[in-house]
Amino acid sequence: MQEQTASQFTLRPLGETDLAACHRLSLALKWPHSLEDWQFIYQLGNGFAIERRSDGQPPALVGSALCWRFGNAYATLGMVIVQAAQQGLGLGRQLMEQLLQELGSRNIMLHATPAGQPLYEKLGFAATGKLHQHQGSAMQSPLIPLPAGERIRPLGVNDIARLQALDARATGMDRSQLLAALNDVAEGVAIDRDGEMLGFALVRRFGHGRVIGPVIAPDAVHAKALISHWINTYAGSFIRIDVPDASGLSEWLSEIGLTRVDTVIAMLKGAPAKKDPGLQLYSLINQALG
Structure with missing residues (x-):
């Protein structure tokens, strides 16, 4: 050779x-x-x-x-x-x-395989958590009841500014351009309470199926309600979702038929973003974009 x-x-x-x-x-x-x-x-x-x-x-x-x-x-x-x-x-x-x-x-984030982690550590990145990839041809998911006065509704053409604002609070970053681009290619639903948007979830085509993300919600119950909506909408279709370990959703996703197929390491070089503790990113757009 x-x-x-x-x-x-x-x-x-x-x-x-x-x-x-x-x-x-x-x-x-x-x-x-x-x-x-x-x-x-x-x-x-x-x-x-x-x-x-x-x-x-x-x-x-x-x-x-x-x-x-x-x-x-x-x-x-x-x-x-x-x-x-x-x-x-x-x-x-x-x-x-x-x-x-x-x-x-800039403060830089990435997701690393165990094989790639040593190189990233040498370049100044430190592990901050784990990310679990779940996928499968989803069956029906149990409906998650919401508190009285709350409902899941489709996103409208005038919701983009509110999406961007919720995303900025949950991530601590200005991802407005990314959210605008996603809005052009994804379907979305929001949890609404008397006209106030509490959280949202997008789904779009990816690979040979669909991916759910981002999902932003005030707590795990609301996140499950949003995710269940899309799983039931596309029951039997191939679905992928990437959830941080800190979300606490990985075991639940496995129980409803989306198998955990991989786990990668979340890494950061620099300082973490300042996030609103009242909101959380429960599912990523993808592992590259966060």
Whole structure:
């Protein structure tokens, strides 16, 4: 086998024309993302690619990494992939160092596999919790009763500002641009009490099914009511949901037929965001965006 050298690899900005190759990288890892999922997240951030050059062959994309900014203080990063045949050459570290340089002094969040955690720790990230991925072709979920005077209703065209405000309180970050983009591709419901929005849940197509998230609610009972609404709406369809361990929802999701298939580590470089203790993010948009 021909020995590989650093001169064979080029680190450069990721372009929209690279997304089909990025999709092939993620398929090799058995990630469920469709090409449309890649296109959606790419439009909201930016990233870098590593391509390999071999004599007589066109350049081949062998690595990717993306990041997303939320105001001037926070960011997330993800979709860090290095082709299996090129691992062990330091390419993942090169991608990460380029992203960190790109994001500057922002406080940065990511979700790491156990295999990737040591590299992220060397780059200054610390573990803050766990995230559980649940999925399955959901059966009917028991209805969760709400207190008197509260109801679940569809989101309307005039609700986006309230979504953005609740999300900012629950996450401590300005994700208004992200919520506006999600609003264009997702269905949503809110819990309403006398015209006040207490929480909401979005669902959208993802991979070969749908993903529920984000889910923002004042407590676990309201979060379960929102999640149950979408599970029952799409009973029998493939559903995915990513919930923080601190949400306390993982065991309940398993009980209603959504199997826990993976657990990753939430990590942070910098200071945590200041969140409203009266609201919580019960389900993520996805592991990359948070």
